[in-house]
Amino acid sequence: MRRITILGSTGSVGESTIDLVNRNRGAYQVVALTAHSNWEKLAAQAMSLKPEMVALADPSGYAALKAALAGTGIAIAAGDHAVCEAARRDAEWVMAAIVGAAGLKPTLAAVERGATVALANKECLVSAGDIFMAAVARHKATLLPVDSEHNAIFQVFDFDQHEKVTKVILTASGGPFRSLPIADMRGVTPAQAVAHPNWSMGAKISVDSATMMNKGLEVIEAHHLFRMKPAQIEVLVHPQSVIHSMVEYADGSVLAQLGTPDMRTPIAYTLGWPKRLEAPAARLNLAKLGSLTFETPDLARFPALRLAQEALVTGGAAPTILNAANEVAVARFLAGEIGFLEIAAIVEQTLARVAQRKLGCLDDILAVDEEARRTAGGAARKAVAGNAAQKTAAE
Ligand code: NAD
Ligand code: MG
Numbered sequence: 001m002r003r004i005t006i007l008g009s010t011g012s013v014g015e016s017t018i019d020l021v022n023r024n025r026g027a028y029q030v031v032a033l034t035a036h037s038n039w040e041k042l043a044a045q046a047m048s049l050k051p052e053m054v055a056l057a058d059p060s061g062y063a064a065l066k067a068a069l070a071g072t073g074i075a076i077a078a079g080d081h082a083v084c085e086a087a088r089r090d091a092e093w094v095m096a097a098i099v100g101a102a103g104l105k106p107t108l109a110a111v112e113r114g115a116t117v118a119l120a121n122k123e124c125l126v127s128a129g130d131i132f133m134a135a136v137a138r139h140k141a142t143l144l145p146v147d148s149e150h151n152a153i154f155q156v157f158d159f160d161q162h163e164k165v166t167k168v169i170l171t172a173s174g175g176p177f178r179s180l181p182i183a184d185m186r187g188v189t190p191a192q193a194v195a196h197p198n199w200s201m202g203a204k205i206s207v208d209s210a211t212m213m214n215k216g217l218e219v220i221e222a223h224h225l226f227r228m229k230p231a232q233i234e235v236l237v238h239p240q241s242v243i244h245s246m247v248e249y250a251d252g253s254v255l256a257q258l259g260t261p262d263m264r265t266p267i268a269y270t271l272g273w274p275k276r277l278e279a280p281a282a283r284l285n286l287a288k289l290g291s292l293t294f295e296t297p298d299l300a301r302f303p304a305l306r307l308a309q310e311a312l313v314t315g316g317a318a319p320t321i322l323n324a325a326n327e328v329a330v331a332r333f334l335a336g337e338i339g340f341l342e343i344a345a346i347v348e349q350t351l352a353r354v355a356q357r358k359l360g361c362l363d364d365i366l367a368v369d370e371e372a373r374r375t376a377g378g379a380a381r382k383a384v385a386g387n388a389a390q391k392t393a394a395e
Helices: 012-022 039-049 059-068 080-088 101-111 123-138 148-156 159-164 190-194 203-211 213-226 264-272 303-314 318-334 341-353 362-394
Strands: 002-007 028-035 053-056 075-078 093-096 116-119 142-145 165-172 233-237 243-249 254-258
Touching: 002 012, 002 080, 002 101, 012 028, 012 039, 012 093, 012 264, 028 039, 028 080, 039 053, 039 059, 053 059, 053 080, 059 075, 075 080, 080 101, 093 101, 093 264, 101 116, 101 123, 101 318, 101 362, 116 123, 116 264, 123 213, 123 318, 123 362, 142 148, 142 213, 142 264, 148 165, 148 213, 148 243, 148 254, 148 264, 159 165, 165 213, 190 203, 190 318, 203 213, 203 318, 203 341, 213 233, 213 303, 213 318, 213 341, 303 318, 303 341, 318 341, 318 362, 341 362
Parallel strands: 002 028, 002 093, 028 053, 053 075, 093 116, 116 142, 165 233
Antiparallel strands: 165 243, 243 254
């Protein structure tokens, strides 16, 4: 039995992971499950999977969770430190599926004990890539990318001939607004932004896909995972989401991984690794699809992608600032406080305002992250006030 932990078990990736575990119950012993605040879902998962421990990041649900699991013998803890404690328990395989930089410390806690970490949380690589990858090397952890693009690249990347890889090509669906004129983007609602044409995902990554910040974050993620220079990471819009990404070699060969868009395929790859598991994704029928199409991304309509590419080239604190500002702006957009186009604008303003610096350790990153969140919050408040003034003037 493989001992596994799922960080962020109540989310989209977390639930897909549990679906795979349920299809092969005898093979896994669940060590820990963690969630932010949804204690009801966490309790239901715990009743079914019988983990040794559950952790809730938001302590306000602790009493209810404790009551729901009374008499089960499952250890219950709450608070950010409890999520890290869950990650430290001795599971050999850990799914890192917390959303945002909040996943950084717990994921590092799993890395630091040399676990096999299936990494869905891309924000920790964007925010703290150098430090994170150094920790992976130092503690001899095994990192398996879950993000479908990086999982595709991982499957066809010849790590023994790294110098013969000329570039990686990240495919992007283009999101729900792929062909929408910029003037029409101004008024799109959170509900429209989270309605992704191909993938069913959590709210934050769905908005990131709509702005194409998601692809920008993935460019930075690819840089760290595969040691590719910025110029070696290409983005290609491919609306059908069938080719999940590609690797080009020095001899001109291009290798790709294909499949229907279902996260259970890349998750199963990491759960079974180094063996392949069966996974329930619909089978690919290329004859039925007929054609696959490709476009160059439009950086004028999707400035978030440009900002992320530039942040990678700038280096230093820029990716940390970009990520933190984006998390703040996306949350404000989802709350209905700012417009869709203001997300990238706030990220750009924050990058211009927060001072660049070298990042030596985790505390440096946390300090920049906090400063960028404060600055982005200020920019968002200004945007809200500006919109209100415009509305009054129009009335
Ligand atoms: P989600 O919003 O559906 O789930 C997030 C999970 O994290 C939930 O379990 C939530 O309780 C937990 N969480 C949120 N804030 C937390 C906090 N402060 N402390 C502790 N736990 C917290 O998100 P998702 O779509 O499952 O995505 C998870 C991660 O995987 C993200 O980083 C995302 O970019 C990445 N990812 C997701 C997909 C996908 O298909 N959903 C694909 C590729 C990569
Ligand atoms: Mg992806």
